[in-house]
Amino acid sequence: MSGASLAWYEIYDELRSRIKSGELRAEASVDKSLIAPGASESDFSRAIERLLGEGLLRPDVTGDITIARTRARSRRSSSFHDDYTAQGRLPSTKTIDLSLMPIEEAPSSVQEALDNTSCSMLVRHYHVQSVDGVPHAIADSFVPYELVGKRWKDIKAGNHNISAVLSELGYQVTEKQETLFVDSPTLPEREHLAIVSMPGVAVVRLNCIVWALDQIVEICLLCDRADLYEFTYRVKS
Secondary structure, eight states: OOOTTTTTTHHHHHHHHHHHTTTTOOOEEEEEEEEEEEEEEEHHHHHHHHHHHHHHHEOTTOEEEEEOOOOOESSSSSSSHOOOHTOOOEEEEEEEEEEEGGGGGHHHHHHHHHSSSOOOOOEEEEEEEETEEEEEEEEEEEEEHHHGGHHHHHHTTTSSSSSHHHHHHHHOOOOEEEEEEEEEHHHHHHHTTTTOOTOOOOOEEEEEEEEETTTEEEEEEEEETTTEEEEEEOOOO
């Protein structure tokens, strides 16, 4: 497009369309002289700011504005690490809190899920999940302490992750219940997800209850960047 006499929202619509269609490739620099040479600086900047807020553009390590990478596709059939490794992406996690918690201090949704059990103490793992170095989600995981018992010391020392310990102890996942809804992130969530300067980005909250036969083995409250995640489900009747 020439960009001549175009309002900021026309530049925004055109750029957004070209990004979505794949015409503008991921990680390519956004060059005003090539994209909208006739547009005013103020209109072009406003369009760019809007696209940055939606996560379709992002600054690189040098500060240049580039096209964001395609969404990470969560297939929801395996662990976070296994899922994205299989897709040729680079998953990583950053622990914010790993501790024991009385069930009375857990979120109400966790307490309700475990209401009819004898669980009194939980292992909590609050962590940020990144794909290719970009924060994608915050996971707040709760596991009944009685299931891991003496293995807590290994988990706390960082020698084993909770999912691996549960698997080793014979708690193989047989069923999941997931509830999704769109929400606005809190300020701490914006900070962890690196979207403080991106007010247009919403989050998808995914509350997941995991069973091994008739035993609840984990409750995970996920806060996922809506601009980066795509959830893929396959349901058999």
